[in-house]
Amino acid sequence: MKSTYEMLKKSRKENGKRLVRGEIRRPDASEIKKKNLIIFQDDGSLKEVELAHAG
Amino acid sequence: MILTPLSDNYSSPPWKIAEFFLTLGLGLLITMWWRAPDSIPQWMDIRWFHGLSMLVPYLVVRLKWLQHKADSKSAAELKADQKAVVNALNTMPPVHAMETFVDAYTQVLADKRIVSDSDAPETEEQIKEHIKALKSCVTGCLEAYANLYVQFEYKRRSGECHVHWLPHSYIEEVNAYPDFQARVLSKIQFVDNPDNPLLDIDGVLHVDPAFTVVVDNKPGNASKVDSGVEEMYLPMNSDRSNDTGNGRCFPVAPMALKNEDMVWIPNAEKHITHEYLRSWDINMQVLNDLYDYFRTKQPVGSVIANPLVYGDTKLGVVVIFTQNSDSKDGRAVVDSYLTLCRPLFEMQKDIVCDIVELESELKSRQSDSPRPEEVS
Numbered sequence: 111m112k113s114t115y116e117m118l119k120k121s122r123k124e125n126g127k128r129l130v131r132g133e134i135r136r137p138d139a140s141e142i143k144k145k146n147l148i149i150f151q152d153d154g155s156l157k158e159v160e161l162a163h164a165g
Numbered sequence: 166m167i168l169t170p171l172s173d174n175y176s177s178p179p180w181k182i183a184e185f186f187l188t189l190g191l192g193l194l195i196t197m198w199w200r201a202p203d204s205i206p207q208w209m210d211i212r213w214f215h216g217l218s219m220l221v222p223y224l225v226v227r228l229k230w231l232q233h234k235a236d237s238k239s240a241a242e243l244k245a246d247q248k249a250v251v252n253a254l255n256t257m258p259p260v261h262a263m264e265t266f267v268d269a270y271t272q273v274l275a276d277k278r279i280v281s282d283s284d285a286p287e288t289e290e291q292i293k294e295h296i297k298a299l300k301s302c303v304t305g306c307l308e309a310y311a312n313l314y315v316q317f318e319y320k321r322r323s324g325e326c327h328v329h330w331l332p333h334s335y336i337e338e339v340n341a342y343p344d345f346q347a348r349v350l351s352k353i354q355f356v357d358n359p360d361n362p363l364l365d366i367d368g369v370l371h372v373d374p375a376f377t378v379v380v381d382n383k384p385g386n387a388s389k390v391d392s393g394v395e396e397m398y399l400p401m402n403s404d405r406s407n408d409t410g411n412g413r414c415f416p417v418a419p420m421a422l423k424n425e426d427m428v429w430i431p432n433a434e435k436h437i438t439h440e441y442l443r444s445w446d447i448n449m450q451v452l453n454d455l456y457d458y459f460r461t462k463q464p465v466g467s468v469i470a471n472p473l474v475y476g477d478t479k480l481g482v483v484v485i486f487t488q489n490s491d492s493k494d495g496r497a498v499v500d501s502y503l504t505l506c507r508p509l510f511e512m513q514k515d516i517v518c519d520i521v522e523l524e525s526e527l528k529s530r531q532s533d534s535p536r537p538e539e540v541s
Contacts, residue, residue: 161504
């Protein structure tokens with residue numbers, strides 16, 4: 111584990127690798143971590159649903 | 166079958182005229198049959214009369230049935246259209262919410278540009294000023310989420326909306342700076358091990374009154390700081406191999422950041438109970454403290470938590486809540502609201518990344534220790 115700053119540096123470095131010779135490589139659908147919505151249900155269970163724009 | 170392929174609309178004027186004459190003919194035939202045989206003309210064969218007596222009622226009944234079928238179909242189509250319109254109205258941002266979004270986005274972007282375009286800070290004082298300016302940009306985002314929440318409804322349900330930004334720090338960062346660690350130890354709550362609060366935790370979330378906003382639903386009212394907030398740190402508990410329930414990161418913000426998913430509790434009174442909280446792998450004392458917190462110290466009705474994560478970096482959680490329950494008309498509306506807020510969430514991520522860099526620089530200067538990349 112690292113500090114937030116170190117993690118951020120790493121994330122930015124990884125993101126920066128998408129730019130190669132002026133070409134921006136957009137992440138594939140499989141590379142994008144989709145954010146879901148966890149809903150608390152009346153019966154106490156948790157329901158996970160996909161969001162329209164999972165950002 | 167007769168009449169079937171002729172028209173799609175048996176209620177149109179020509180068919181109404183046909184229906185009129187057929188009904189008239191049917192009445193005539195009944196009268197003739199009643200007064201038979203005197204009323205049947207001499208020239209008409211009795212077999213023709215019987216044939217007409219069967220054909221005309223058939224045509225009348227058939228026409229009526231086709232009309233009914235066509236009417237039912239159009240009624241079903243109308244109902245489906247109405248449902249689509251109602252759904253669109255529920256999930257479509259009202260015009261004033263869209264205006265708020267555009268104004269807020271433009272304003273925060275302009276503020277952020279001013280900070281970015283100014284000279285790079287050199288002294289500690291300048292770094293602090295930059296951080297202060299960037300923090301005001303974050304507050305601008307929080308105000309926008311709150312305003313959009315209360316405006317994103319046609320039928321007013323939410324009295325007021327509270328938004329908190331809870332920045333996240335990894336445990337390594339807490340341990341790296343003694344002053345920071347002392348501050349965390351003095352303010353941390355809901356820990357499993359009160360004797361050693363930092364044991365088995367991956368990080369902390371900071372509930373900072375400066376990063377809170379409350380907005381009511383009266384038009385033109387300015388936002389204010391949420392006065393009921395007590396400064397504290399929430400633990401991001403690490404996983405244990407013997408956990409059997411929903412994990413050790415309890416609702417709402419720690420759970421959202423741990424899963425990197427949004428969390429929505431429509432009705433906290435129903436969903437945050439002793440019984441449900443037992444599903445988390447936390448001890449009884451923490452469970453009771455959490456229950457009291459949601460019921461008395463920070464009453465919550467509906468709540469949405471959105472974790473902001475950049476790459477693998479967990480930046481923090483935006484918590485949006487009202488004190489009344491079921492403040493949104495279902496999941497589709499919450500989804501639509503979050504979609505509208507998304508550009509602001511993305512911009513907030515950028516601002517927070519800049520804050521993290523500047524705070525790291527400041528901490529390293531204050532502690533006289535070089536930043537990690539300078540070491541490597």
